[in-house]
Amino acid sequence: MDSHISHAQKVEALEGQLDRLRKENEKLKMMIEVMRSHCSTLEAQILRGKNYFNDHDQYCSKVKWIGNAPVRNTKVTHVFARAQFEKNGLVVKDGFQWRKYGQKVTKDNPYPRAYYKCSSAPGCPVKKKVQGCLEDRSIVMATYEGVHNHDVPTNTSTATGLDKTTSYSTDYDQGLSTNFNTSPFKPNISTHLDLTLSASTSTDISTDKANNNNNNNNNNNNIEEYIASLTKDPSFKAAIASAVARTIVRQ
């Protein structure tokens, strides 16, 4: 009987902890959103201030813009995006599948430029170049060339590493950084930080809460998973570190 009471108390305590974590999560999410919007504005100002798309800029000069139109018939789109560090290096996740076909170190930039072809559909002519920004390694310049002959793959969760059940549809679109030209396909650059955690965890938690009478063990496990995934998630750590650093810099 005692063990039953202490078990119930334990569950209650864990639920309280879960609520606190949820609130904290929401707060952090809001803070990061605000900071990200400040950051995007500043980045845009900095980049414009440095005439990124004027005379001496490497990208502009290499891509050969005439007036507002690229030389070739294919559409060329420049996108600045926050890079995501993965085992293969810098990546820009935009919902399409890309096959890397080359890499080159260019003269003006120590960061290698990677060349990708769209592999979401056979015969898709779209190419993408991705190169780290000189001033800020966490920002990459992605140059899209061509127009996709297909829609964004429906299985975006696979392509983006995001899960369908997370609320990415809004966050995801808002994750776009500065887009200097009209995109032919609205590339969705994922700066998304999944503070709601992987869907399996978060949905399990809410579901379990509804059924918590017979799922106490699962609940305990999920809370532990929740905390563990928060502390282990490198993007969470990076986002927190970045947010804290920016706050300090702004002061």
Added chain:
DNA sequence: CGTGTTTGACCCGCGC
């Protein structure tokens, strides 16, 4: 074994 990445070689355009 299939698929994707790496990386050196090659091609091509441009400036001198």
Added chain:
DNA sequence: GCGCGGGTCAAACACG
């Protein structure tokens, strides 16, 4: 014509 630099190819390699 030559050299330079960006873009692409393709064989070798890695990985699941």
